[in-house]
Amino acid sequence: MANFFKAVVKPKTSKQLLTVSVDKLDMNGVGVARWQNKPLFIFGALPSEEVEVKVIEQKSKYSRAKLISIIKKSDKRIQPQCIHFGLCGGCDLQILDITEQLNFKQQKVSYLFSRCFSAENIAKKIVQQDLPWQAPIKSSPWNYRRKARLGVQFDKKGQVTIGFRQKSTNQLAAIKSCAVLVEPLNKIFPLLKKIMAQLTVKSAIGHIEAIQADIIDSDSQGKIQKDNQIILVIRQLRPMNKADIELWLSNAQQHFWHVIVDDGDKQFPLVPLQKDSSLVLSYELADKSKIYFASSDFIQINHQVNNAMISQALTWLNLSSTDKVLDLFCGLGNFSLALAKQVQIVTGVEGVQVMVDKASKNAEFNIIDNCQFYQADLNSDWLLESWATEHVFDKVLLDPARAGAEQAVRQIAKLKISTVLYVSCDPATLARDSAILIAQGYKLDKMSLMDMFSQTKHVETMVLFTQ
CATH class of the missing domain: 2.40.50.140 (Nucleic acid-binding proteins)
Incomplete structure (x- = not known):
């Protein structure tokens, strides 16, 4: 042919x-x-x-x-703080001061609501005049990000570039520092580049995940808590040889890093742990609860905004000690544990069994016994599941991924739960799902931006619906 x-x-x-x-x-x-x-x-x-x-x-x-x-020039323009702005694809809005960034994001959400509500024949005036905006949740606009994936690329000569993708390409921008990463993660790029240049096996690293977290280092002598530690997860495409292991170990000791190797199938510490010892990552919530997680788990990357977000959720839900609360897309229990301290029962539901197991362990570690966690596909019909029929729920909190929760909100409406708190990381799917709830008789009670990702176009929103 x-x-x-x-x-x-x-x-x-x-x-x-x-x-x-x-x-x-x-x-x-x-x-x-x-x-x-x-x-x-x-x-x-x-x-x-x-x-x-x-x-x-x-x-x-x-x-x-x-x-x-x-x-x-616009009077809203400011000088970008990062030397890589315009080349690195990570930040979009550094030329706007933080107040104007928030105005842009709020207008973006309002526009999406207006467009979606119009398509669903919901009165436009709800959006144009009566969106119940509250004060935004925000943190420092700089040095807020506690977890990031650093790209690694080697050229034909073995020269390495470490950084983030350039705008609209798969090529990396060579980053010297990143103003949105927490200290000292923001200055780690030159150190890593120096290590890469000394590796005996080039092109064996796919990427490096950099995390700031508390750790509990447990061995036969007991448990030692260390706060604000730097964890590096090295994605190895081929096994390390002895020389490269020694190189990483030397730098880990010098810079107080904890190095974890990801071989594609599993993750393990570079230094094998002794029998009956462990290295556990965690972060602390405002109420002193601890969320334990693995380096591969999703966590909210802005610690300040996460704590303020949980606090606002508790306030907006107006919880009582007799409430039974349904926490959908509960993850590791980020909201569940705080909810459980104020209500009678929390039922957390997550799509992945591993996360369900970890959420259960987090409740156990924090001595919380009124939380139960279940695995279910929340994009399917779950109304007849045992956990959905066991209680008459007073309130529901949902925190879905970017795809939103279209099927879940349809079923929430059928359960006639009077109070719905929706935490969203995508305004387009939030607008779509909000239109479904309003068409089912809910009203918009409160909404606010959560500036989880300052300097970027990404928008997170919290919306309270009531009947």
């Missing part, structure tokens, strides 16, 4: 410099102007600015341009 090859058509570009006025930011925080009767997207440009740009891509419905210079 003959093979036919189609030539790759490169995007149309223009050598011409254009002067345009920026009208708004799109959902990703990119400036939008009009050119040739279609949107022109310009990263780094702000509304009300007049800018000089060079077109780098032309499509039938839009074009993209590179910002060359700013002719008229």
Whole structure:
């Protein structure tokens, strides 16, 4: 059979410099102007600015341009704090001060609600006039991130680049420091690059997960708690040889790191633990409960916002000692443990059995006996599951992943639970699920932003629904 090859058509570009006025930011925080009767997207440009740009891509419905210079500057513009801003794909909004970032995110949520509610024939005035916004939850806009995946790439000569992906590519930006990572994680990049240069086996590392956490180092002599430790999880594509093990050990001792190796099947400490010893990671909640987790587990990366988020959830739910609360997508028990201290019963449900087991252990470690955890696919029909029929629930908290909780909220409505607290990491699926609840007779009572990811386009939101 003959093979036919189609030539790759490169995007149309223009050598011409254009002067345009920026009208708004799109959902990703990119400036939008009009050119040739279609949107022109310009990263780094702000509304009300007049800018000089060079077109780098032309499509039938839009074009993209590179910002060359700013002719008229917005009074909302500030100097980005990170030297890698514009190249690294991690942050989008460093040119806006934190108040304007929050305004942008709130407008983004409001727009998505308006669009989704309109599609569902829900009165537009609910969104345009009456969204019950409360004060946002926020932390320091810098040095807040306690967990991050650092990319590692080797070139043909064995030279290494360590950092984060560049915007719109799979190539890494070589990072020297990261202003959103907690101390001392933000200065770890040059140290790691130096180690990589000394490895005898090149290209054997896929990535490195860097985590700040408390640890409990347990051995035959007892337990030693160490706070704010640095844990490095090295994804090894091939086994380490003796020389490279010694290199990592030497640096771990020098910099007080705890090194864990991930071989793709399992994770284990670089230094084999003695019999009956363990290395346990944890973080502490505001009420002194401890959440124990493994280096591969999902945790909320902003410690301050996480504690404030839990505190607000407890307040908004207006809990009583007789309440029976359903905690859906409960994970490790991040909300469950705090809820259990104020109510009669908490039923936590999670899709992965391993997480259910860990949540149960966390309740046990914290001497909490009014929490029960169950495994279930919350995107299926779960109304007849034993845990769903065992109690008449007064309130429900749900904290789903980005895909949202469309099936879960439909079933919550059928249970006629009077109070629903929805914690969202994606405003689009939140708007969709909110429209479902409102169509079933719920009303929007309160909502607030949670600035878990300052300097970025990512939006987290908490919404309270009542009947």
